[in-house]
Amino acid sequence: MSNATISPSVHSSKAEYAKLRARRHAADARLRIYGIAAITSAIGLLGILLFTLILGGYSAFVQTHIRVDFPISAEYVDAADPAAGNYRAIVSSGVSTLLPSETPAQARLISQILTNNTQFFVRDAVVKDPSVIGGTLTMEIPAADIYDQLHKGNISRDTIEENRRVTDEQIVWFDTLDEMGRVSTPFNWGLFFNADSRFPEIAGLAGAITGSFYALLVCFLISFPIGIFAAIYLEEFAPRNHITDIIEVNINNLAAVPSIVFGLLGLAVFLQIFGLPRSAPLVGGMVLALMTLPTIIIVTRNALKAVPPSIREAGYGMGASPQQVIWHHVLPLALPGILTGTIIGLAQALGETAPLLLIGMNAFITSPPGGVLEASTALPTQIYIWADSPERGFVSRTSAGILVLMGFLLLMNAIAIVLRQRLERRW
Amino acid sequence: MDMLAGKVKKTNQPLDATMNPTDVLDRPIRLTARDVTVHYGAKQALFGISIDIPDRAVTSFIGPSGCGKSTFLRCFNRMNDTIEGASVGGTIKLDGDNIYDPDLDVVELRARIGMVFQKPNPFPKSIYDNVAYGPKIHGLARSRTDLDEIVVSSLRKAGLFEEVKDRLNEPGTGLSGGQQQRLCIARAIAVGPEVILMDEPCSALDPIATAIIEELIDELRENYTIVIVTHSMQQAARVSQKTAFFHLGKLIEEGVTEDIFTNPEHKQTQDYIMGRIG
Numbered sequence: 001m002s003n004a005t006i007s008p009s010v011h012s013s014k015a016e017y018a019k020l021r022a023r024r025h026a027a028d029a030r031l032r033i034y035g036i037a038a039i040t041s042a043i044g045l046l047g048i049l050l051f052t053l054i055l056g057g058y059s060a061f062v063q064t065h066i067r068v069d070f071p072i073s074a075e076y077v078d079a080a081d082p083a084a085g086n087y088r089a090i091v092s093s094g095v096s097t098l099l100p101s102e103t104p105a106q107a108r109l110i111s112q113i114l115t116n117n118t119q120f121f122v123r124d125a126v127v128k129d130p131s132v133i134g135g136t137l138t139m140e141i142p143a144a145d146i147y148d149q150l151h152k153g154n155i156s157r158d159t160i161e162e163n164r165r166v167t168d169e170q171i172v173w174f175d176t177l178d179e180m181g182r183v184s185t186p187f188n189w190g191l192f193f194n195a196d197s198r199f200p201e202i203a204g205l206a207g208a209i210t211g212s213f214y215a216l217l218v219c220f221l222i223s224f225p226i227g228i229f230a231a232i233y234l235e236e237f238a239p240r241n242h243i244t245d246i247i248e249v250n251i252n253n254l255a256a257v258p259s260i261v262f263g264l265l266g267l268a269v270f271l272q273i274f275g276l277p278r279s280a281p282l283v284g285g286m287v288l289a290l291m292t293l294p295t296i297i298i299v300t301r302n303a304l305k306a307v308p309p310s311i312r313e314a315g316y317g318m319g320a321s322p323q324q325v326i327w328h329h330v331l332p333l334a335l336p337g338i339l340t341g342t343i344i345g346l347a348q349a350l351g352e353t354a355p356l357l358l359i360g361m362n363a364f365i366t367s368p369p370g371g372v373l374e375a376s377t378a379l380p381t382q383i384y385i386w387a388d389s390p391e392r393g394f395v396s397r398t399s400a401g402i403l404v405l406m407g408f409l410l411l412m413n414a415i416a417i418v419l420r421q422r423l424e425r426r427w
Numbered sequence: 428m429d430m431l432a433g434k435v436k437k438t439n440q441p442l443d444a445t446m447n448p449t450d451v452l453d454r455p456i457r458l459t460a461r462d463v464t465v466h467y468g469a470k471q472a473l474f475g476i477s478i479d480i481p482d483r484a485v486t487s488f489i490g491p492s493g494c495g496k497s498t499f500l501r502c503f504n505r506m507n508d509t510i511e512g513a514s515v516g517g518t519i520k521l522d523g524d525n526i527y528d529p530d531l532d533v534v535e536l537r538a539r540i541g542m543v544f545q546k547p548n549p550f551p552k553s554i555y556d557n558v559a560y561g562p563k564i565h566g567l568a569r570s571r572t573d574l575d576e577i578v579v580s581s582l583r584k585a586g587l588f589e590e591v592k593d594r595l596n597e598p599g600t601g602l603s604g605g606q607q608q609r610l611c612i613a614r615a616i617a618v619g620p621e622v623i624l625m626d627e628p629c630s631a632l633d634p635i636a637t638a639i640i641e642e643l644i645d646e647l648r649e650n651y652t653i654v655i656v657t658h659s660m661q662q663a664a665r666v667s668q669k670t671a672f673f674h675l676g677k678l679i680e681e682g683v684t685e686d687i688f689t690n691p692e693h694k695q696t697q698d699y700i701m702g703r704i705g
Contacts, residue, residue, distance in 0.1 A: 240511060310548035314611070316509050317544065318561045319537035319618065328560070329550060 057399025200393025218285020227296030263355030299341025605636025
């Protein structure tokens with residue numbers, strides 16, 4: 001054994017040293033195994049989370065539609081003012097051609113096979129193209145939630161009728177339509193392009209996505225410049241003394257403050273003292289900026305610290321002023337780190353719920369906000385609202401909403417990685 | 428390789444063909460330091476250093492590690508200002524003007540006194556931009572053509588132009604260590620300084636690159652006042668006309684290089700030169 005020749009002489013025998021070596025190798029192997037076990041369980045937990053979300057949410061990405069021919073008779077719509085027609089009657093007549101009814105009550109039930117807002121869809125189509133007045137308009141209309149869930153199998157046909165939200169009669173109506181080839185399940189674009197609604201079949205995330213976008217925009221515009229300049233001052237100019245120590249400790253503490261506290265602050269200061277509008281993305285963004293600021297300051301300081309001092313020396317040695325050294329040399333080198341940290345900070349802000357709840361961004365709002373001052377929801381609060389709603393359709397939409405949110409987080413992190421690789425100067 | 432070999436050979440020849448060793452004493456004085464002290468916080472690093480730096484000659488500071496030679500060098504362009512807690516006392520005059528005058532703009536001072544550091548530290552920019560940076564920030568070039576001219580002539584003076592003329596837009600950090608250091612010298616020259624401070628410029632380089640830099644220093648001496656810190660006594664003997672020996676923050680001995688190395692007055696100097704301390 002060649003190893004024996006290099007065994008330290010303090011060990012009396014080769015055997016003793018071999019034992020020691022075996023113990024050391026076993027300890028190394030154990031450490032590896034602990035690490036692998038930890039990673040595996042972390043990935044496993046993530047996998048379970050993702051799996052349940054996809055399982056619960058995938059059905060919300062398609063939507064049952066029913067093709068209906070609406071007779072747009074001039075009796076109900078005046079071509080001079082198409083917006084004011086009697087569209088409820090048009091919808092009833094359209095549905096009754098498909099499924100004949102015996103009583104008016106039954107007719108009303110049958111027309112509820114389509115989503116409640118059908119008359120508005122028809123109206124919008126007619127207003128857009130008044131030439132159909134007097135003819136027939138064929139449209140794909142989202143089916144009401146119970147039919148959608150029935151079609152997707154979320155409501156089981158085997159359950160006894162009393163325990164089922166769909167009656168046997170309704171099942172027969174739906175199956176009749178299905179046999180007529182009028183039922184389809186296209187991709188649910190409405191999930192992305194509709195705003196919130198009381199009716200799950202037409203509820204979407206457009207309002208929440210827009211609201212989140214505005215809030216993040218405000219958050220970025222406030223926290224990025226303030227964070228960068230604060231970090232530059234602390235890292236490059238501030239003298240090391242008690243005051244800067246206290247500031248540093250407090251910034252680190254601020255990063256660890258529970259987000260609901262920032263929400264309370266927003267409520268007390270931004271809404272009550274400044275009188276800013278409730279539920280507005282502006283206020284949401286301001287609150288999120290408070291939360292993101294410490295993160296940005298900390299990552300920026302670390303990125304600045306990581307710039308080799310030789311670069312600063314070179315700059316100063318050339319007669320560059322501190323300002324020139326920072327703008328020309330230090331910041332460009334620190335930028336990839338700063339941007340990555342900022343995007344990760346913003347991604348955190350995107351998923352933050354508690355502070356937005358406190359400033360009222362969980363309101364029921366059925367149109368996307370037109371600006372930062374209009375009431376709106378945000379992605380996480382929209383998920384919160386849906387999770388709280390009793391309709392069966394919102395269960396899968398909650399999961400779908402979470403998947404969309406995670407998609408955005410993934411996208412932001414991907415951008416962070418790409419930016420870092422693009423901007424990082426290895427030379 | 429031929430070229431490199433030639434350069435090595437040339438440096439092995441006696442360096443000072445044009446200048447009588449003792450001439451250095453007759454040179455006009457460019458920089459005067461009087462009773463310079465440096466404190467890092469409570470710790471005193473330099474104890475009342477006084478020395479004259481002759482014009483257009485190479486003055487070398489030697490001494491064991493931690494003796495304060497680099498600290499003293501950095502007093503001449505006020506680089507110690509950038510170190511927190513460092514305070515400098517005494518006076519240093521450049522052509523009779525106190526460089527620690529509160530009214531003096533340190534940016535202008537550093538344009539007149541350039542510096543080359545121990546570790547080659549080109550900016551992570553192209554070779555061209557590295558050299559062009561100083562003239563740009565000091566507003567030395569009126570046009571792009573002016574700038575091109577400065578860059579080329581600086582690279583030529585630093586003996587680097589022939590090697591990099593086809594890749595001026597490539598990153599300066601992609602060059603070899605010796606080339607990077609010559610790029611740093613070109614960068615310093617580009618601002619048109621009168622004095623160049625060199626802080627152990629060859630300590631991170633191999634012997635061939637070192638020989639090239641030493642030869643370059645000898646050429647630059649004709650136009651620039653050079654102060655070099657080195658921990659290589661051979662280097663001090665080869666490139667400098669005047670030598671100052673530092674020990675524990677004090678200037679022990681200064682004089683014509685030849686005298687210091689052949690006939691030191693102080694025992695400490697002798698011990699160091701003989702390799703007994705340091």
